[in-house]
């Protein structure tokens with residue numbers, strides 16, 4: 001097949017034009033129809049765009065890692081083990097790296113056997129491998145609403161039917177979960193797993209309460225359901241008491257010092273060390289672990305030996321008081337991110353005050369803000385990027401239907417310097433107030449945030465103004481759930 005030279009907008013990562021796609025259409029697998037471009041792709045692209053203040057990415061601040069230490073550790077790996085570092089490694093990961101993982105999990109009071117751990121290429125790969133292992137088209141996953149925007153394209157790619165449970169300030173309400181499970185049971189459908197981010201949820205910023213954690217584990221045990229516990233942020237707590245992981249609660253329920261037999265735990269070095277390493281892990285019941293391993297063999301054989309050896313060299317470093325240097329670094333991150341969270345909260349008060357509500361996270365990287373119901377943040381993003389040079393993740397990206405969450409946005413405070421946080425929020429606030437004014441003039445009244453009319457009538461796409469959503473293509477799916485569509489095929 002001849003390569004097209006017509007250019008689909010040009011540039012790396014540019015989306016192909018419709019006529020280019022048409023040439024290849026008949027070759028694509030059916031499952032790719034559910035694979036819509038998610039906000040993540042554009043958000044990742046923004047990391048290379050320096051003229052935009054991006055509050056969009058899930059980025060930690062990697063500039064805080066000492067360059068001399070990075071150089072020293074890389075030299076050490078090169079000097080001591082060039083051949084091993086440049087070689088393939090075991091699919092399940094290197095023993096020394098798994099020891100580091102066991103240490104990180106112990107810092108969250110979660111004790112695991114090294115033989116139950118698999119090293120992965122980021123936590124993202126765990127989500128992919130769990131779906132690869134468990135999901136046939138039309139199978140049900142229960143997730144939070146909103147949910148991690150990076151999981152949305154994965155769930156779509158495996159053609160899962162995702163039931164989203166609206167969260168509140170204490171995370172997923174378990175009574176709502178049980179009602180959904182009852183309904184599914186009445187329909188003869190059994191979820192393959194429940195997906196939750198209990199700590200400082202991405203994107204919601206909220207934390208599941210202890211009572212709900214206990215009840216969730218009970219429900220999983222009563223109904224023999226698997227839970228995928230996604231916990232990248234547990235160690236990034238800025239205030240309050242750490243809460244037990246679902247894994248540890250379930251292990252305690254199993255008793256006799258046993259391992260959890262229903263929770264698949266996802267961890268990552270991305271937020272406590274570096275996402276550039278692309279190293280995460282899963283802990284899972286042995287039969288599931290075995291399948292994850294098989295899935296990983298097909299995906300990438302093994303994760304990078306170079307970065308696994310970097311991690312084990314790093315965990316050998318001592319801090320000033322004889323403790324692991326990695327613990328001191330996490331403490332540095334906690335102090336920095338706590339301050340940035342407070343800077344963002346203050347800026348929100350100044351620039352969004354009276355016109356929006358937002359969460360106040362005890363940890364993690366994100367604040368979730370909800371604006372006047374008539375504002376569509378996908379449209380607002382287009383405006384904010386073009387005229388204000390600022391970006392955020394629009395709420396729709398966190399919903400499988402691509403429609404809910406339209407007036408919310410995810411804001412990252414961790415990866416951005418204080419002044420950029422203030423300026424970024426000021427610019428978004430300006431764009432928001434402009435939209436409110438526009439809406440006001442269209443309805444014949446002038447609105448300025450606080451006075452904005454109560455949004456009793458949800459805004460319809462065709463109403464009032466032309467949608468501006470030409471910057472971020474979000475998954476917009478048709479009305480019927482995937483399972484029904486499948487049956488109709």
Ligand SMILES: Cc1ncc(COP(=O)(O)O)c(C=O)c1O
Nearest residue numbers: 058122123124148202268270280
């Ligand atoms: C909730 C959640 N899960 C998984 C990931 C994947 O991270 P990584 O693949 O870098 O480990 C992220 C990254 O932002 C996340 O926020």
